[in-house]
Amino acid sequence: MQRLSQYDNRWKNTKFGTPGSPLTIAGYGCTITSLANHSDNFTPLDVADFCDFVPDANLIWESISKIPGFSFNLADRIWAGDIGAIRQRIDNGMKGMIEIQQGTNRPMHWLAVLSYSEGGFVCVDPLNPLTDTIIPNNRITGGCFFTVQNSNNSDNNDIMLKNNLKQQIDNHPFDADTRKALLIAVDNDDMGYIIAHSGANPRLEWDKWKDKAETLQKQIDDTPAKDCTVEVETAVEIAESNMKVSIDNLSKLVEAERTKNVALEIAKNIEIANLQKEKDSKKPEGLPIWQRSIFDAFRNGTYGAGGAVAFFGVLEAAGVTNLFGDFLVEGNFSQNSLATLVLSGGMLLLGYMQELQKNQRKQNETLDLSKNN
Helix, strand or coil: CCCCCCCCCCCCCCECCCCCCCCEHHHHCHHHHHHHHCCCCCCHHHHHHHCCEEHHHEECHHHHHHCCCEEEEEEEEECCCCHHHHHHHHHCCCEEEEEEECCCCCCEEEEEEEEECCCEEEEEECCEEEEEEEEEHHHEEEEEEEEECCCCCHHHHHHHHHHHHHHHHHHCCCCHHHHHHHHHHHHCCCHHHHHHHHCCCCCCCHHHHHHHHHHHHHHHHHCCCCCCHHHHHHHHHHHHHHHHHHHHHHHHHHHHHHHHHHHHHHHHHHHHHHHHHHHHHCCCCCCCHHHHHHHHHHHHCCCHHHHHHHHHHHHHHHCCHHHHHHHHHHCCCCHHHHHHHHHHHHHHHHHHHHHHHHHHHHHHHHHHHHHHC
16 A cells, blocks of 8 residues: 555645635545555546546545546445444455544545454554554544555556655655655665665665665666766866856956056046146246245235236345245245235335345445455
8 A cells, every 4th residue: 555645745735626626635635645545556646637526526436436446336435434334345355445523614534444453443544644543433434445456567566666655755854955866766766875865764664665676776786887978078178168258257357447447547647637737837937935925825815916926026126035035934924924914014124125235235345445455
C-alpha cells in the first residue's frame, strides 16, 4: 500500500469534483487519496481524473471501477457501522476504506484499511499516512470495499516505489536544498545517493528499497565516467569572455568618469583665471601697494578713481610719494581710513612735507659751504 497524503504539496491545492468546484484535495480529498493508496502507482490526481462526482466533490461510488485495476460492486458499499460486514470483506481479501465522524459540523472522513483487531481497525489516514492509525469500532459509521488487480509490470512497480518514496521525502522535515536533491535523485533512480544523504530515520522505509538501491548503485559504479573536458573548457571560455566584456565595460565607465572630472577641473580653473583677470583689469598696473590701497579707497568711495590719480599727481609733483607711501603702509589704516585721511588732511600733510624738504635743502647747503671753507 502507498502512503500518500492529501496535504502533499504536489496536489494539496488542486481543486476537484464537478466543473467549477472550489474544493481542494487538502480539504476534501480523503476519499480519492485513500483509493490512490490502494493502487500501486496512482496519485489522488489520477483518481480524480478517473472518477465521477456529484456537487460538493462527493464520489459517485460506481465510478471506482473506472480506476484501472479496480472493480466495485454497489453491494459492497456499507452504509452503517456494520463491523461484522466490514471484517468479512477484509477476510475475503477485498481492499477497502472505512468512514468515521470527525466531530460535530465536520465532514465525514475516509481512511484506507490495512487490517483489524478485536478493538478496532488498523488504517492509513491520508491526513497522517506515515504512521498507522488505530480506529476504535465505535467510531466507524460505514465502509466501502472493492477488488484491486495490481499490475506486476516492473515499470509500474518502479513508478509506485518512486511516488511512495517522494511522498515520504516530501513529508520529512528536510531542509529545502536536501529535499530538492533527494527528489531529483528519485527521478534519476539514484537510490544510493538517497540512502547516503538522507540519514537514518525510521519514518523512511529504507529497508524496502535496499535491494533496488544496491542494484542501482552497482550500475552507477560500473558506468564509466563521462569525459567532460570539452564541455568544461567551453564553459570556461564562455565565462572568461563574459568576464572580459564586463571588465571592458567597467573600464569604459571609469575612463568616462575620469574624463568628466578632468573637464570639470579645467573648467573650474578657467573660471578662476577669468575672475582673477577681471579683478586685475580693474586696478591700475605698476602701482606700489600703498598707492593701490589709496586708489581702491577712492574708487570704492564717492570720489572715484580720478580723485586718486589727481592726488597721486600732487604727491608726485612734491617729490614725496615714496615717503608718504611708507608712512601709510607702515600704519594700521584701512582703505576707508586712508580715503578719509587723504580727503581731510592731504593738503596739510603736503605742506608739512614741503617744509621738511625745504629745511633739508638748507641743511645740505650749509654742509656744502662748510666743506668749501
